[in-house]
Amino acid sequence: MNLMQNLLFSLLILASTIPSSLAKGAFKKSLASSDFSNASNASSARHLLEDNDSRAKRRVDLVQGYMTNDDLERAMKEFVQRCSNISRMYSIGKSVNGVPLWVIEISDKPGEEETEPAFKYIGNVHGDEPVGRELLIFLANWLCDNHLKDPLATLIVENVHLHILPSMNPDGYSLGKRGNANNIDLNRDFPDQFVFLNDDEDSRQPETRAIMDWARDIRFTASATLHGGALVANYPWDGTRDKRTYYYGCPDDDTFQFMSSIYSHSHYNMSLSKEFPGGITNGAAWYPLYGGMQDWNYIHAGCFELTLEVSDDKWPNASELPIIWKYNKMSMLNLVASLVKTGVHGRIYSSGDGRPLPGFITVSGINYTVRAGKAFADYHRLLAPRDKYEVVATMPGYKSKNTTIWLDEGPVTLDFVLDPEGSIKGSILQNVYDCNCNSKSKLEFVQFFGGVHLEVYFVFIVILGFLCLLFQRRVKVKNRQAAGAKRTVVV
Ligand SMILES: [Zn+2]
Incomplete structure (x- = not known):
């Protein structure tokens, strides 16, 4: 099963024509070429055979060093065994193909209700953006290794309930594509305040439903999703009423700018961005989108959510992951700690x-x-x-x-x-x-x-x-x- 999955994974990655630096902003223009369903047509298949050797080598190299879904589950189970005093693992549901959506909770009292804020990190919303899922395992391990040694680690473990979902879209990851197994972009599948396209509860994807139930179950104060393809901290609103592109702030615009700036200024170089002043952007000012998770969280879950683009390269060589972690480490920690250091x-x-x-x-x-x-x-x-x-x-x-x-x-x-x-x-x-x-x-x-x-x-x-x-x-x-x-x- 494992071998079959790996083979399938490699083949699909091989066939994919996703440009490695597909930015969130460039998504619409690039969708046709990045959507794997289009890659299964005849011309793509011919193309696949024509330069099989070089492309195969490049794609296999790309996957090399990244965790498979099985590897990820194993890493999470090992983590909660190693750090059992400050963590627990639970599932919030299953993907279309039946892969559990595993979460690690880190706290000095995991699973217990306390008078503390809760934060959630979600990685791999888009299947072809795997950096986030790797960073979140780095984050969990760093907190475990430094609890009671480093003041920031101790502060987070003892005063926040941190919930980490490394992969919201394990099927998309194993298929090497943006959407889930039904080819739905999960960051367009939430109910929207301006466009009523996802109001039919039954047609919603299981991954989306799992997130919505989770956010209703746990009172998250704030959260962030990790994406790839750009380097910027993005905040609500993501859409505009008339669907045009301009700055459209939510009622807590000042707070969101503050939170986004915590991330960008703690990052190695995000705040130095030439494209985004200060390394932050209002979602609608960059490009409007509808059915996104960020706006839904703020409106319906009482949760202040950011969309973080953590790496210009969507699928960098795995050897670069430790340095990307190093660049994002203080940002990820400071954002969580801001829940108790401010407000x-x-x-x-x-x-x-x-x-x-x-x-x-x-x-x-x-x-x-x-x-x-x-x-x-x-x-x-x-x-x-x-x-x-x-x-x-x-x-x-x-x-x-x-x-x-x-x-x-x-x-x-x-x-x-x-x-x-x-x-x-x-x-x-x-x-x-x-x-x-x-x-x-x-x-x-x-x-x-x-x-x-x-x-x-x-x-x-x-x-x-x-x-x-x-x-x-x-x-x-x-x-x-x-x-x-x-x-x-x-x-
Ligand atoms: Zn994304």
Whole structure:
């Protein structure tokens, strides 16, 4: 099976006429020549036979040194075995041809819900852009090797849940083409705000569906997909209403420029780009596209996603991968770390009973809502620093509250305590039942003593609930301090 796959892979790569430096911007012009389905016509087949030797050698050389899908799965399994204390591996679904879409989660508490932001990296969205999948394995290994040795590695492992999907399109990779096994460009397969071309849920590709379910399941604060063919950090919007090419910023344009600049300025030479000032670009200003993953994430998943073009050469010689990793390493790390090094973070509580409220955070002047987590009501709101912001917390059934903060370098921790709109009967007892720490044992305790000197136990329960709340806050503040928070504000 393995041999057959490799043979097929080599043959298809051999037949492919993809130019190695096909940029994302040049995609439309080059699609006809890069689309493998067109390469299966008669003239391509003849061409294949004519210069078989030289082309075969060139294509086999191209694949040489890159991981096959089996190699990748093996590398990920070895990684989670080696670094089992800070990682786990799971699948978010399968490709058209049944290849699992494996993810590694890196965190000091993988798989556990914490009051921490989550970040996702996705590689190999386009099958013929394999650099990202290799870089992500470099990244995982570097974090494991440097946890508790390097401050940045430690910061990420202990304060962020980092999810890594090295290959979103394993079929496209093994076929050596841009689209998936059904020849669909996965970065055009998401529902779009301007063009309603992908609204039919049933016709969506399994890889796309897997990403959408994943983003609904995990509350990602930010993410990035890795592409090849150019060197630039691309941010929303990707499309325009009238389909013309011009700068079209989303409500969080400043924040996206800030995030993109973190990537480009941490990179070896991305920010020196002659084509893209500062090494960043608005998607629609470069060229509009529809059905992309980036805009969908921002609109529907509450996730600030960038599209990163990490290598001018789509399929460079594998011997260049270590140097490409070296060029992108600080960018990849700093982008993830920016989730805790900047922005506004906190939790929303009820003043009635102190329990966490899964409410909403908005910022005056920015038409965008960030949702707090269901379990801990923690929120993580990325914002460009060096500005004053009015932050508003809302929750149905509660009076909303707002406060103004100055966001300089470094994060701000801002907790909200909201007052109920009406009185809520039995709220104190409810707090005991809802408390996140060890609530089961407390429930049994209350049942055991029920009816005997109830008023004494009632006071005791209130004190216990208060201590529980206090403990949770201390843990949170400690975590935030570890991430370099400057101050905690409660309003
Ligand atoms: Zn791409």
